[in-house]
Amino acid sequence: MADCGNLRGTAAIAGVAESDEMGRLPHKSSLQLHMEATHNALADAGLKKGDIDAVFTSGRNMANDLPEYLGIRPRFVGGTQVGGCSFILHVEHAMAAINAGLCEVALITHGESGYSRIAMPAPRWGEDSTNNQFELPYGSSGPATGYGFLATRHMHEYGTTSAQLAEVAVATRKWAALNPKAYVRDPLTLDDVLGSRMICWPFHLLDCCLVTDAGGAAIVTSAERARDLPKKPVYVLGTGECVTHQMVSQMPSFTTWDAARVAGERAFRMSGVKHADIDVAEFYDAFTIVPMLALEELGFCKKGESGPFVSGQRTAPGGDFPMNTNGGGLSYTHTGMYGIFTIIEAVRQLRGECGPRQVPDAKVAICHGTGGVWSAAATMIVSTEH
Amino acid sequence: MAETTYTGPIPKPTPETKPFWDGTRQRKLMIQLCGDCRRHYFYPRPLCPHCLSRNVSWVQASGRGKLHSFVINHRPPRGFPTPAPFVIGMVELDEGPRLMSNIVGVEPDPAKIRCDMPLEVVFEDITEAVTLPKFKPVQG
Numbered sequence: 166m167a168d169c170g171n172l173r174g175t176a177a178i179a180g181v182a183e184s185d186e187m188g189r190l191p192h193k194s195s196l197q198l199h200m201e202a203t204h205n206a207l208a209d210a211g212l213k214k215g216d217i218d219a220v221f222t223s224g225r226n227m228a229n230d231l232p233e234y235l236g237i238r239p240r241f242v243g244g245t246q247v248g249g250c251s252f253i254l255h256v257e258h259a260m261a262a263i264n265a266g267l268c269e270v271a272l273i274t275h276g277e278s279g280y281s282r283i284a285m286p287a288p289r290w291g292e293d294s295t296n297n298q299f300e301l302p303y304g305s306s307g308p309a310t311g312y313g314f315l316a317t318r319h320m321h322e323y324g325t326t327s328a329q330l331a332e333v334a335v336a337t338r339k340w341a342a343l344n345p346k347a348y349v350r351d352p353l354t355l356d357d358v359l360g361s362r363m364i365c366w367p368f369h370l371l372d373c374c375l376v377t378d379a380g381g382a383a384i385v386t387s388a389e390r391a392r393d394l395p396k397k398p399v400y401v402l403g404t405g406e407c408v409t410h411q412m413v414s415q416m417p418s419f420t421t422w423d424a425a426r427v428a429g430e431r432a433f434r435m436s437g438v439k440h441a442d443i444d445v446a447e448f449y450d451a452f453t454i455v456p457m458l459a460l461e462e463l464g465f466c467k468k469g470e471s472g473p474f475v476s477g478q479r480t481a482p483g484g485d486f487p488m489n490t491n492g493g494g495l496s497y498t499h500t501g502m503y504g505i506f507t508i509i510e511a512v513r514q515l516r517g518e519c520g521p522r523q524v525p526d527a528k529v530a531i532c533h534g535t536g537g538v539w540s541a542a543a544t545m546i547v548s549t550e551h
Numbered sequence: 552m553a554e555t556t557y558t559g560p561i562p563k564p565t566p567e568t569k570p571f572w573d574g575t576r577q578r579k580l581m582i583q584l585c586g587d588c589r590r591h592y593f594y595p596r597p598l599c600p601h602c603l604s605r606n607v608s609w610v611q612a613s614g615r616g617k618l619h620s621f622v623i624n625h626r627p628p629r630g631f632p633t634p635a636p637f638v639i640g641m642v643e644l645d646e647g648p649r650l651m652s653n654i655v656g657v658e659p660d661p662a663k664i665r666c667d668m669p670l671e672v673v674f675e676d677i678t679e680a681v682t683l684p685k686f687k688p689v690q691g
Contacts, residue, residue: 292563298572299594301560302683303639303653304627313622314641321620321666366623366636366661414641414651415594419620 176260177391177398180210184380194284198380199276206382219268221255241268248536252505253543257404276380277500311413311538323469330453331358336481341492343522374494381505403436413538424542425462432544447507449534507532575682593648614672656687
């Protein structure tokens with residue numbers, strides 16, 4: 166079975182940006198949010214619309230809608246939609262296409278009116294879908310239900326506590342307080358999290374990500390071309406991806422997150438980077454348990470030990486494991502598909518653009534995301550050093 | 552319960568899932584068995600997801616299993632008929648496959664529910680045509 170190829174460091178992220186505004190934006194459509202992010206990412210990369218020859222995006226019909234809206238005619242199109250981490254997979258796919266000589270400048274874009282629901286696709290599940298037959302009749306609320314099963318079993322097997330989950334929410338809020346673009350920035354205590362109303366046990370309200378409107382985009386090109394552009398290139402050293410299921414009831418295990426392990430192993434193998442070399446981590450945090458499982462499956466701690474790992478505010482500013490330095494999906498923004506924002510923040514940290522939240526001397530970053538309900542995972546290791 | 556009054560999602564069978572839904576109407580929990588690797592699986596489809604064999608058949612499950620994991624939903628979808636909070640379980644059947652269902656006959660209190668507790672199937676008619684399998688703790 167094929168594995169890594171010779172892709173390490175062959176592509177770089179040359180530009181990243183969010184939409185002009187983020188938060189609750191009833192005056193903007195999902196496509197406008199795409200457009201703003203694309204416009205801003207091109208400016209960040211020092212490139213023009215005519216330079217783009219590949220478009221990667223996610224969401225129903227979006228690979229048709231977006232070229233039309235932007236007036237772009239991509240010669241390579243990627244519409245992989247496996248949930249919120251899709252944009253991390255898009256980086257891998259763009260890198261492969263660039264190496265194959267099929268394109269040179271790839272736009273990866275996301276826009277979602279997740280809160281205001283302006284120009285959003287109709288609800289997803291038909292009456293005869295597997296979801297509507299085998300999960301929704303039992304009152305599943307989607308992600309809050311699906312992600313919870315793994316949290317409950319983790320508590321049962323390893324003694325993980327609600328207070329340990331709350332550590333993640335509190336630490337992430339401390340990062341948000343340092344990011345002017347974060348949607349919520351007020352200080353948070355463990356008691357605030359544990360006292361917030363129950364959404365779906367074991368998740369309290371403050372264990373759950375935000376629901377916002379925003380866009381995000383990244384420009385990926387060859388390492389060679391990136392070196393001629395104004396910003397310091399952020400090289401893609403390693404990537405990995407995996408999908409295991411769609412409905413959470415088909416998840417192979419409720420104590421391990423197999424897709425994450427597979428994705429992470431390849432990303433580390435391809436990159437040659439060691440865990441100790443990672444300076445900053447951007448881990449999709451749809452719910453507090455999600456980055457904890459990422460810590461375990463990516464090998465930053467042993468199986469079952471993420472609770473103790475995140476305790477004592479270890480992932481907060483000043484802690485020895487800077488994680489979700491933009492404030493994460495929990496406090497900065499979460500449109501519905503957060504993955505693109507892990508890429509944006511990793512690039513900014515490595516360029517040293519993060520002001521008060523800058524991790525000193527950050528050279529190597531890791532992005533990791535979930536898609537669906539633990540259904541897909543993608544990992545990416547990036548560095549300013551080739 | 553009349554079809555018109557039920558406000559929750561109503562499953563609509565497909566050709567490959569119809570034997571399952573016909574089964575629940577008859578108070579039988581039907582799953583599938585692979586004739587090659589001899590493993591059971593769920594949800595219904597005409598191939599074994601373990602070995603990709605198409606040599607598969609329907610069998611009646613014992614209806615017994617255990618609670619692999621659970622959540623307690625306090626914020627159900629709009630219109631869902633069961634009053635919140637209620638328990639959604641990940642049931643592991645004795646035959647091996649897992650499925651999502653409601654756990655009934657227990658208080659929706661995490662202190663009163665434990666992973667791996669033994670369960671047995673009960674059937675709930677939601678319309679004249681559709682019956683859902685739900686699970687309750689095995690007594691004693």
